[in-house]
Amino acid sequence: xxxxxxxxxxxxxxxxxxxxxxxxxxxxxxxxxxxxxxxxxxxxxxxxxxxxxxxxxxxxxxxxxxxxxxxxxxxxxxxxxxxxxxxxxxxxxxxxxxxxxxxxxxxxxxxxxxxxxxxxxxxxxxxxxxxxxxxxxxxxx
DNA sequence: GCCAACGTTGGC
DNA sequence: GCCAACGTTGGC
Numbered sequence: 196x197x198x199x200x201x202x203x204x205x206x207x208x209x210x211x212x213x214x215x216x217x218x219x220x221x222x223x224x225x226x227x228x229x230x231x232x233x234x235x236x237x238x239x240x241x242x243x244x245x246x247x248x249x250x251x252x253x254x255x256x257x258x259x260x261x262x263x264x265x266x267x268x269x270x271x272x273x274x275x276x277x278x279x280x281x282x283x284x285x286x287x288x289x290x291x292x293x294x295x296x297x298x299x300x301x302x303x304x305x306x307x308x309x310x311x312x313x314x315x316x317x318x319x320x321x322x323x324x325x326x327x328x329x330x331x332x333x334x335x336x
Numbered sequence: 337g338c339c340a341a342c343g344t345t346g347g348c
Numbered sequence: 349g350c351c352a353a354c355g356t357t358g359g360c
Contacts, residue, residue: 204345204346206346249345249346249347250345250346250347253346253347293347311345311346311347312344312345312346313345314345
């Protein structure tokens, strides 16, 4: 199975990229949306995840890796809600802003633009690689 | 099962 | 602060 690519959103005031770097690993919990839940369920260890700061920043700031597959969210009453384990891989040398993504025709169809409220979404390989290119960052191995 | 009202997210 | 998008809730 080739690895998949994803994007997760977080408000910096809630849980910033820098906090993930400090923690070294986190449980990505609190997701209460059916479609986002499906995406969490499809994540596999080793998948790469773009880390997007919503509201403040509005930019992709780093790359994380799925370190453990979906499991029941310990913060949820209902065990159907899932969480995954994430660890930081590296920051983008140049954060990629939403405006840059919107103005780049190569991002046509990107869920970040299409479904602005979705907090966990799949990213196609070309889109993932384009983010890294704009972010002046090499893909992790 | 439909749909109006309401709440939340997140960009502007 | 406003509002568009969209998910959820509850009356019927």
